[in-house]
Amino acid sequence: MQNLKLPITISPSRSAQRRLVCEGVFKLSDMTRLLATCEERSEHVQVNVKFDVDERGLTVMSGSASALVALTCQRCNELFDHKLEVEFTFSPAKNAEAAEKIPSYYDVVELNEDGEVNLRELVEEEFILMIPLIPRHDIEDCSADADSVWGELPEELEKPNPFDALKQLK
Ligand SMILES: [Zn+2]
Numbered sequence: 001m002q003n004l005k006l007p008i009t010i011s012p013s014r015s016a017q018r019r020l021v022c023e024g025v026f027k028l029s030d031m032t033r034l035l036a037t038c039e040e041r042s043e044h045v046q047v048n049v050k051f052d053v054d055e056r057g058l059t060v061m062s063g064s065a066s067a068l069v070a071l072t073c074q075r076c077n078e079l080f081d082h083k084l085e086v087e088f089t090f091s092p093a094k095n096a097e098a099a100e101k102i103p104s105y106y107d108v109v110e111l112n113e114d115g116e117v118n119l120r121e122l123v124e125e126e127f128i129l130m131i132p133l134i135p136r137h138d139i140e141d142c143s144a145d146a147d148s149v150w151g152e153l154p155e156e157l158e159k160p161n162p163f164d165a166l167k168q169l170k
Contacts, residue, residue, distance in 0.1 A: 006047055009116040012092045012109075015051035016059040023048040028067050031124040035069075037131050041081055042068035047123055060106065062089040065123045071135035076144035080137050086126040092117055 004024035015022075025044035029035070049063030064087045070079040091106035093099035094115075099108045109117050136142065 003044060006049075006119060008120045009112070009114075009118050011114075011116045012051055012059045012061050012090075012111070013115065015061070016053045018051070020051045021048070022050075022063075026120050026123065028069075030120065031127070034124050034127050034131075037128065038069040038071050038082070039079065040067075041070050045123060045127075047119070049119065056103075058091050058102065058106070060089065060091050061109075061117075062087075064088070065126065067127065071131070073137045073142060073144075074134045075136050076142050078137075078143060080135075080141065082135070084127045084130050086123070086130055088122070088126055090117075090122070 006022055006024040006026060008026075010022075025046055028040045028042055028045050031045065045065055045067040047063065047065040049061055052060050052062070054060050064085070066083060066085045068081060068083055071082045072078070073080055089106055090109040091102045092109050092111045093102055094111050099110070102108050109122060111117060
């Protein structure tokens, strides 16, 4: 995938008239509110977004975004990698009155005074909503003691010692 930098703000209505399709990246390090809850593991946030006009004449921006972060497991306190993936379908509105007319199958995004939306903030907010309230490893990956793994040997002890194999070669 190409790492084309996306514009941070964009006019949905102008983009929709051109049926614009964007595919590119934001820098994950710029998403500082998100990074207050997790650590960055990928340099980029991959985003693709498509602008269109629906049969009612509403502007629609839909797409997906993904990035890799690390969360702290609340059971064992260790970091683990977590892929953030979101899909979105927004219809922009100038104000609350206009927002009420947007059907509920779209999420509403408010336009700024220039008629633009901040695409990076939009993606960042979607990511923040995807961060689990209590991040935890899958039970089989977690190093903390749990009743279900009690009595089993830790994985390290079950792996063959590579030095034993070397000894046999000699
Ligand atoms: Zn854990």
